[in-house]
Amino acid sequence: MRKSMIASVLVALLSMVSITGCGGSGNESTESIVLKAGFSTGASDPRVIATELFKEEVEAETGGRITVEIHTDGELGSDSDLIGGVVNGEIDMTCSSAGNFASYDPNVGLSAFPFLFDDFEQAWQFVDSETETLAEAGLSDYNVKVLAHFDNGFRCVTTSADAGPVESVDDMNGLIIRTPENQIVMQTMLLLGADPRVLGFAEVYDALKKGEFDAQENPIPVIYNNNLYEVQSNLAITNHSYDVMLFVIRQDIWDTLSTNDRNIIMKAASKAQEKDRELIKSQTEDYILQLQEEGMNVTYPDLKKFKEATKSIVDDFSDQYDPELLEKIR
Helix, strand or coil, X not given: CHHHHXXXXXXXXXXXXXXXXXXXXXXXXXXXXXXXXXXXXXXXCHHHHHHHHHHHHHHHHCCCCEXXXXXXXXXXXXXXXXXXXXXXXXXXXXXEEHHHHCCCCHHHHHHHCCCCCCCHHHHHHHHCCHHHHHHHHHHXXXXXXXXXXXXXXXXXXXXXXXXXXXXCHHHHCCCEEEECCCHHHHHHHHHCCCEEEECCHHHHHHHHHCCCCCEEEEEHHHHHHCCHHHCCCEEEEEEEEEEEEEEEEEHHHHHHCCHHHHHHHHHHHHHHHHHHHHHHHHHHHHHHHHHHHCCCEEECCCCHXXXXXXXXXXXXXXXXXXXXXHHHHC
């Protein structure tokens, strides 16, 4: 019922949206298309850098017939706003954590369950697998077409000087911690004893500077590229959740593209995915030392008790996810 109602609303909305470039399923198109892509992070973020490569490839291959406008720093809204913009036809493209799409289809957030993967290669094998494809299948009902799987790295916890460093799971107790609107990440923080509160990423720096939160959690590249070390004193390498980023386009736009244009876009998205993953892996390895040089105190807590504290989380969500997919996660 919910999907049919949303589908009806989408039809009504999209009927009012004029899309230049109605190539249909043919092999060629002569119409110009402008794709508006929005991001919550700054221009130095790997997902934006990778999208710049996507833009270059698409515009070069189409002779400028398809252009990509990139809007950063939350100019078009928070992650939830950007995803909602794709759903309702106001924004053409975005890239955001898979868990941020879970308000439309919970199955999409499966890869965010805590401590699933030991390294990048293991995580990439999963997100490039049939399991991830099945988890994302329902997004087409919400006008979302996944083009590629970018990477955001493994999420870690930072804390303020007053809160002190996280050296054990006990140090998580009572921390007021900013999280994205991601139910798995929020539940993970609750199980670890923290007090998770949602805030749009574009507002995080100022909120931390004002002392509105004790802590936040994000991958190493996000922490460094967005200067969070200026407003947080401690970094704990918890690697508690892997953060796959879905690089998406509006399904209704995709459906109008010619076969040739679809091929160009998919090829460009694949190159952008490779670029993003290279950046994230290298930055994760390099930026810990640079964060220390910027004055952050880095700790490596024993994660055995972190894992024990969060082992019930799959059962906590058993009524929200496809049972077959949950069994694969187990």
